[in-house]
Amino acid sequence: MRHLLTLVFLSMLFLSNCQPEPLPVQDPGVYLDDKQTTERDRGFWQQPGAVMDAMGDLEEKVVADIGAGKGFFARRLAPIADRVIAVELTDTLISELAALRDRELPSARRSRLEPRLGTPDDPNLEDNEVDIILFVNTLMYIERREQYLKKISPALRPDGRIVIVDWKKKDTDIGPAKSNRIALGDLEDMLKNAGYHLVSSDDETLEYQYIVVADKLQ
Template sequence: MRTLFCLFAVALALSSCQPDPLPVQDPGLYVEDARQETRDRGFWQRPGIVMDAMGDLEEKVVADIGAGSGFFARRLAPIADRVIAIELTDSLVSNLADIRDAELPRGRRGRLEPRLGLPNDPKLADNEVDIILFVNTLMYIDSPEQYLQKVLPAMRAEGRIVVVDWKKKDMLIGPPKDARLAIGELEDMLKRAGYHLVDSDDESLEYQYIVVADKMGG
């Protein structure tokens, strides 16, 4: 009996010392299946592949349009010269500022600039940025082609635009399929808006495609 009691006491002590479960990281927009919320976006998003598609980031100014919780902005800021993280509400802009202050050394906080935009205007000046990034954002803009035309003057001559969005397929993760922007539709839209297609990648990411374009004749 004493042996059984000792074994029980040891088991109880071990169970009480188990570490707390790891916090769930930001799963991204519109996770439809609750089981997917435990998946690490850092794994399925594969940010390194997206950042490689953006090209050389050193001494570049990046506009992260629809920055959300700062998934990419916080990764880009230590590398790029400056990241303009654009969102549509004061609360999101304030949250991005909190991320900047918490994660960047005081001398480098100027590299991350949260900015309040409008639904039809990111509030970018002409020739202000080298790279424009849209991740899971363009499909939610009411008039995406007009918006692409709107941001074109903000890109410098050698600039590029990188669009990462949900594949138009049935998947457990992401928004409803009929709400998604098909890769071919995006390609046509970019051409009409005045861009030159550089690359379309429908394979590197499990759930999303990556389309890269630059200024026509840039």
């Protein structure tokens, strides 16, 4: 009897050890606190190479990255473009962008990345200053969007373009609330009303976002 109980105990122990571990819950990785995880996950779904391809030739171009955040795109653009103006709204983010510049760019190329403090309704760009204006996950947070788009038009040089990457207005695994997103058709109308010519509207390359390219009417 004693041997039988021992055998039963060992069998139960063996079976419990053979149970598969539960799979970890996958965090979508958009607003994670872990900077390395956020960067890795966003690098996968954001497809920065595809966005930069949509921006066209970047050599000898001045790019304004409006809503640059902590420099996800600015750090990738600075080694290629002539200059990147990384616009943000807080001194804290401006300091982080400056630290990023000093950390990642050699001293001879640090002038290529310029953190610039803007306001919610003014990115503080000079007339005829930039060739490309980039918005990534930013325009939806601007209150008077059409007026803002009109305001920045003089900053574009001749043949300049605006590139907007924002969230598709549908249910997605990651991203902000659907009610806060801008529908693609609404954005296209907004750009036309603000005096831009729609060059391309890509709703397929990125899983969660669209890429819209426009230039200003001459």
